[in-house]
Amino acid sequence: MSLEQWRQNGWLQRSDATVPEIQQLLAIVDREIADAAIEALSTEGRFEHAYHAALQLCAIPLRSSGYRVPKGGLLHKRTIESLRHTLGEPHAETADYLDRCSRQRGRTVYEQVGVVTLRDAEDLLSVTRQLRTTVVEWLRAVHPELLPSAL
Numbered sequence: 001m002s003l004e005q006w007r008q009n010g011w012l013q014r015s016d017a018t019v020p021e022i023q024q025l026l027a028i029v030d031r032e033i034a035d036a037a038i039e040a041l042s043t044e045g046r047f048e049h050a051y052h053a054a055l056q057l058c059a060i061p062l063r064s065s066g067y068r069v070p071k072g073g074l075l076h077k078r079t080i081e082s083l084r085h086t087l088g089e090p091h092a093e094t095a096d097y098l099d100r101c102s103r104q105r106g107r108t109v110y111e112q113v114g115v116v117t118l119r120d121a122e123d124l125l126s127v128t129r130q131l132r133t134t135v136v137e138w139l140r141a142v143h144p145e146l147l148p149s150a151l
Contacts (some may be wrong), residue, residue, distance in 0.1 A: 003067055003085045011078055013070050017063040022139070023148040025060050029053045029132055036125045044108050046121040051105045054098050054128040055079060057135050061086030064143045076102050087138055097127060 006012045032053035036046045055076060062068065062082040069078045080102060083095040101124055108115040139147045 003062075003065060003082065006078070006082075006085075007067065011069070011074075012062075012067040012082075014066055015063070015068045016066055017146055019146055019148060022060060022064065022146045023150075025056050025063070026136075026148060029056045029060075032056070033125070033128060033132065036121070036128070043118050043121050044113070044116050047101075047108065047116040047124055048105060050121060050124040050128045051098075051101055054101070054124065054131060057128065057131045058083050058095075058098065060135050061138060064139060064146050087134065091134070094127065094131060 001009075003012060007014060030053075032049045035041070036049035036053065038046070041049070058079045062079060065086055067082075069075045077099070080095055080098045083091045083098075087094075101120075104115055104120065136147075
């Protein structure tokens with residue numbers, strides 16, 4: 001199913017992105033990555049920061065493609081799933097991994113302590129850093145008009 005079919009199903013809305021919006025999303029990503037690397041934080045806190053950075057990295061190609069998830073529209077799930085359509089099928093494994101992290105995050109935020117290991121937090125941070133590189137390269141190739149001048 002394409003992003004346009006998702007829109008027709010009501011899962012997405014059309015909405016053009018702007019350079020300042022993409023610049024702000026990238027600033028959030030960079031802040032969250034920096035926070036996730038702080039060793040003095042709890043393991044769950046580091047995981048949470050890395051997850052938020054990854055979620056914004058999924059949102060950037062979706063926004064750059066002219067779509068957004070409507071309020072109340074399974075924001076995290078749809079945003080993560082959209083990687084298959086924005087960055088392409090080679091990134092399906094990343095989307096699947098981030099979906100698992102989303103469920104793990106939900107458990108640690110809402111249900112119990114100790115769901116996340118240090119290895120989980122470090123792995124997610126590593127994947128997130130690589131995804132940032134991929135998203136910036138994708139922006140440069142597909143939507144250079146939205147790439148902030150600082151990059």
